[in-house]
Amino acid sequence: MYEMCVCSSTGSALVWHVAAKHGSRALCGQQLQASPDPPDAEAAPHCEPCMESFRSLMAEGTALE
Ligand SMILES: [Zn+2]
Numbered sequence: 831m832y833e834m835c836v837c838s839s840t841g842s843a844l845v846w847h848v849a850a851k852h853g854s855r856a857l858c859g860q861q862l863q864a865s866p867d868p869p870d871a872e873a874a875p876h877c878e879p880c881m882e883s884f885r886s887l888m889a890e891g892t893a894l895e
Pocket residue numbers: 846847848856857858859860877878879880
């Protein structure tokens with residue numbers, strides 16, 4: 831299973847990453863840190879490398895395992 835994780839990577843910009851459930855690393859390789867949901871998370875863009883990896887996983891049918 832995978833889940834969306836909002837996380838500020840470099841600097842202060844928030845980005846939505848995709849990570850394996852309970853994983854500490856996003857699909858793009860970004861180290862994730864547990865953080866409270868920031869109030870402006872809704873407006874954050876999605877991480878393109880993560881989304882592409884996730885689409886590939888979905889296409890392979892492995893994302894739902
Ligand atoms: Zn990412």
